[in-house]
Amino acid sequence: DARTLDTLHRFLNDFYPEGYYQIYFTQNHDENTWTGTEKDLYGPAAEAFNVLMYTWQGLPMLYNGQEAGLSQRLKFFEKDPIHWKNYEKTPFFQILSDLKHSNRALLAGKSGGALVKIATNDDEHVYAFSREKDEDRVMVVLNLSPKNRNVTLQPESNWQGAYINLFGNSTVQVTRELNLSLKPWEYLVLTNK
Numbered sequence: 001d002a003r004t005l006d007t008l009h010r011f012l013n014d015f016y017p018e019g020y021y022q023i024y025f026t027q028n029h030d031e032n033t034w035t036g037t038e039k040d041l042y043g044p045a046a047e048a049f050n051v052l053m054y055t056w057q058g059l060p061m062l063y064n065g066q067e068a069g070l071s072q073r074l075k076f077f078e079k080d081p082i083h084w085k086n087y088e089k090t091p092f093f094q095i096l097s098d099l100k101h102s103n104r105a106l107l108a109g110k111s112g113g114a115l116v117k118i119a120t121n122d123d124e125h126v127y128a129f130s131r132e133k134d135e136d137r138v139m140v141v142l143n144l145s146p147k148n149r150n151v152t153l154q155p156e157s158n159w160q161g162a163y164i165n166l167f168g169n170s171t172v173q174v175t176r177e178l179n180l181s182l183k184p185w186e187y188l189v190l191t192n193k
Helices: 004-015 029-035 038-055 090-102
Strands: 126-133 136-143 149-154 161-165 170-174 178-182 187-191
Touching (some): 029 038, 038 136, 038 187, 126 149, 136 149, 136 178
Antiparallel strands (some): 136 187, 149 178, 161 170, 161 187
16 A cells, blocks of 8 residues: 555654655665565566655665666675676666756755655555755656556646656646556656756
């Protein structure tokens, strides 16, 4: 249920001091070794959760090999080299990293923009939020379900206008009621620069 992210967001903001730097990841050495690879843990949802990792408040941690589609569990107490392949995920992570570094809304702690939840008619399955800092803006919409979703977002009125679709090489016109059709695990990242 995508609404659990609201619960987590409230908990983190109450538990940690203002301006904390939380690190988010979908893989690390412990997870990979003991729990499973990113594909084992997230399957087709992996990209959506990596988008969340890069755009939510905090810092993303990219685990060694994710950019090459690491598909093996690494041994914990022995040397176990990563078998580098064709770096299939590099363009995806490069786009997210470039946005993270160029858009002040996505900076961590007090330097970045506050995360503001965007109401939808399907909050159970679709998580949407915006962040803004010094006129830099990012809006993120994530279908966190294995089914197609037709969703209506209700962003704040000051967000109306044209935005760059980071992964679609297109422009999206944000309106007071934005209707979207999202495929399973599909995400939309909009930015004003």
